[in-house]
């Protein structure tokens with residue numbers, strides 16, 4: 081009897097065990113909509129199977145789409161969205177029909193199907209822009225939680241896809257899938273993915289009409305653009321909420337601008353920050369840094385900033401100095417300052433575990449470092465073999481970190497900070513970063529590293545920026561970061577990481593910079609010359625030529641640090657002498673190349689006012705500083721196909737030389753007429769031209785009708801007050817406008833109206849050219865003369881008036897020149 085009982089109970093427990101499974105997986109696709117409600121500009125739809133869709137109209141051109149399951153905890157928290165972004169009151173029409181709902185603004189209409197909650201977007205004329213294929217999907221399980229949220233959309237043949245921040249790939253992303261997971265991608269190759277930063281935003285172009293999608297989700301995200309050639313695109317995340325913004329165009333540039341307005345823009349940089357920067361891993365000891373500085377001045381190669389890479393620290397302890405190598409940093413830095421050099425130093429996130437090191441002990445005592453779920457600190461190797469990592473997602477930690485900069489800024493007179501390794505990078509392990517279980521505060525929404533990984537670098541940059549601003553309040557900050565996330569453009573400039581000195585990497589530097597720029601991130605550049613390996617003299621000069629058109633213009637190389645983490649030993653100072661063939665300064669390739677490189681860098685300094693004006697438009701309106709040609713004319717198939725030539729600001733088209741040995745370059749010029757900057761020759765648009773490109777020259781073209789400001793070349797941006805501003809006036813066939821933005825180039829007075837925005841208007845008639853200038857703001861420039869070079873006049877003028885007063889005409893080299901004061905209003909050349 082007892083045996084029977086035992087038998088029975090064993091059977092039943094077997095049966096019970098059979099019932100149990102390793103996990104319970106649930107998959108959700110929305111069913112029929114059964115209910116809906118509206119609260120102001122927010123609409124909520126409910127399906128029979130618990131899916132909830134929330135549509136929020138932020139302005140006529142930005143609509144936020146979110147999916148939840150009934151019962152989910154909802155939060156509006158976002159690191160990406162600019163805290164200053166404000167929704168507007170919008171006139172909305174809401175219609176319910178048999179099979180659908182329609183929500184419309186003046187420019188966009190969003191249709192939601194009742195049957196399966198698909199979301200489609202149309203323009204005001206009723207043209208389809210972007211349609212769901214299967215729409216929303218979510219997979220979750222009891223053991224793992226939400227593991228995938230996804231939206232699938234149609235990818236009609238011919239649709240193109242741009243953006244996605246940093247991908248080492250050509251402009252149109254169609255045919256590929258990409259992932260966002262910030263990764264230390266040392267010596268990455270073309271096509272390698274993911275890279276250092278995540279910007280889950282793309283612009284789509286459907287039949288000449290552009291729209292944008294921004295997936296505001298910090299988990300690992302994945303984007304597929306018709307990868308399976310089934311005309312389907314999708315975006316998904318490994319957790320969290322499906323929360324995306326649909327951004328209207330209709331132009332690609334407008335999509336980028338709206339995305340930048342949604343996620344924020346930086347403030348104006350100081351002018352010196354867009355001068356030439358010289359970096360390497362690493363300049364030491366002090367004597368070498370001083371020698372470097374004096375060589376720039378001796379060789380008359382303009383330069384505004386020098387960098388100290390990790391070796392200036394005491395055994396890689398952040399916020400310390402190696403006193404053997406730099407016995408008196410404050411003195412060295414102020415001497416450099418006198419010579420016109422700003423000094424920028426590196427700060428990494430990894431804090432050396434060391435009981436005698438206050439940064440570590442303070443962080444540990446205050447529990448500022450990231451921990452595992454049970455409270456144990458995560459300790460991992462980066463430069464020091466044992467590091468703790470501040471949890472930058474905690475406001476107190478950011479404050480503490482920001483204050484650590486006080487000594488660097490106030491005592492040592494450092495002008496800029498370079499944050500690196502903040503993916504966060506971890507050496508030696510395959511994952512290259514923290515385990516996913518590491519915990520983060522996330523502004524009071526505690527979470528795991530799965531959710532915080534992609535914004536770790538961004539929050540480090542934020543902490544740094546806030547500290548720099550606090551401890552150097554009168555100066556504009558300069559901060560450079562490697563890792564980042566959408567919206568991080570508010571805090572720091574970035575460079576494209578550890579590239580290679582190869583011709584393909586020159587191409588990639590071009591493609592990556594354009595892509596980042598249209599993804600909200602204009603303050604960007606590559607390591608000029610390549611970080612890994614050495615460039616040939618030719619490659620180096622070509623790289624410089626490309627980079628004078630990149631907002632961040634920095635030469636950087638890993639030099640002789642061939643095996644990565646060499647500790648600072650005194651002998652290395654000697655060792656480097658033997659290895660100076662790995663140097664990459666503009667003068668190391670021989671005199672012929674030094675002259676070429678000097679004139680390239682000088683050209684950058686000539687163009688600084690133009691770049692600064694483009695910066696103003698970026699800061700003001702979110703307009704990307706550099707743009708692929710397709711953004712100039714998205715109806716032009718040839719321009720859309722172009723990967724190399726690009727727009728620099730609104731008026732310059734750059735046709736970089738990216739091939740070894742090339743002496744000429746084939747360039748397609750889109751709509752309009754274009755002047756070759758070098759010769760002043762006028763070329764027709766909508767045509768391909770073969771133009772000369774000897775190594776000493778970079779072909780670039782100025783749009784007819786442009787007023788191009790040219791600055792005096794100086795050895796550094798603030799060397800002296802300029803005496804003169806030149807304006808190249810490129811006569812066009814139709815009336816055109818142009819702009820020049822000026823301010824003190826430092827400090828914040830420009831925010832109180834101490835700036836000057838000059839708008840030029842060019843009117844061209846058969847026998848006359850009229851240039852009018854109108855101005856806004858109270859800033860008075862320092863120069864007292866404006867010299868206008870009139871290029872491409874189609875008639876021979878015999879009279880010139882400047883503000884009504886007759887002047888004699890001067891012709892120089894086929895160009896008429898006109899002298900005026902900085903406040904001139906009207907110049908007329910006529911016959």
Ligand code: GLC
Pocket residue numbers: 360361389390426500501562577578636637638
């Ligand atoms: C990383 C950076 C590189 C830097 C090096 C040493 O590789 O990307 O720019 O020179 O670390 O700090």
